[in-house]
């Protein structure tokens with residue numbers, strides 16, 4: 493099957509509440525959607541968010557990378573030789589991981605449709621007994637005043653979430669207060685993950701995490717305590733606290749992941765398709781993590797159901813993925829799509845439709 497047409501469009505979905513991290517505040521998802529059609533008329537869909545503060549990718553740069561570099565490089569190629577298509581895409585332009593992810597997701601969607609199999613079954617690591625048909629995602633609690641975060645946490649529990657991903661990174665002592673009050677309000681059985689989004693210095697990270705340990709706040713993990721390029725800082729924090737440290741913004745590529753694993757820059761890794769440039773590189777990271785015995789999370793940026801579903805397929809297929817931060821659709825006020833995994837509160841149920849499963853994408857596409 494040859495790649496015949498590539499088209500792009502945009503989707504805009506308001507969020508239930510503003511999404512606030514140490515890095516940014518946003519109140520809607522505004523993502524590029526890509527549609528790729530093969531010469532037999534099969535369609536595959538992908539998505540990319542412009543998360544400029546993390547990936548460096550903007551709406552304009554994502555569109556330009558696809559229009560002027562990726563599309564001309566891969567049009568006409570045979571999808572059955574997927575590794576060659578991926579190699580061509582990787583080398584036609586450096587970085588631009590969100591643009592690559594959107595195209596990679598659409599290509600994997602098509603590839604699995606051509607095999608008439610759901611993507612998660614194709615991505616399985618051979619341990620068929622480990623394939624998951626249901627995932628549990630956490631829900632993000634934005635960083636705000638403590639009282640508001642407590643209210644949001646209680647509301648998340650009332651909606652059926654049992655795992656909270658609490659955003660901090662805005663003042664160490666204040667962050668300890670935030671987590672203390674949330675723990676007090678939700679009780680001891682709720683899992684609390686803490687994400688500092690690079691908001692602390694090394695010293696602040698260690699003293700803040702130790703304070704949480706001293707108060708026995710029961711934190712499952714702390715995500716990206718320090719700046720993404722402070723590798724020594726990541727090593728220092730990981731070695732200095734009992735709590736597990738999860739690398740997010742520090743790991744984009746396979747090489748980043750291997751360095752973190754071999755040089756103890758973190759205990760765990762958060763794989764996001766928008767950082768890896770899609771499923772192809774993400775699978776390589778899962779393979780390496782398996783070799784090193786390092787558990788992974790599959791996370792998402794502020795994305796809607798097309799690309800978050802692709803992340804769910806990867807999480808379901810790979811046994812080394814033990815945690816899901818795939819709450820993009822839950823943060824959106826509406827679901828404009830049809831088909832694909834079912835997102836119902838904290839539960840994500842995989843379906844047996846071929847490909848990723850998304851069948852209706854209400855976007856005006858323009859051929860490029």
Ligand SMILES: C[C@H](N)C(=O)N[C@H](CCC(=O)O)C(=O)O
Pocket residue numbers: 513516543546632657687689740791792793794795817818819820
């Ligand atoms: C949406 C997801 N739960 C999340 O928190 N992702 C962030 C980055 C999201 C963004 O700024 O778009 C993360 O894990 O750091």
Ligand SMILES: [Mg+2]
Pocket residue numbers: 687689715716740741762
């Ligand atoms: Mg994070």
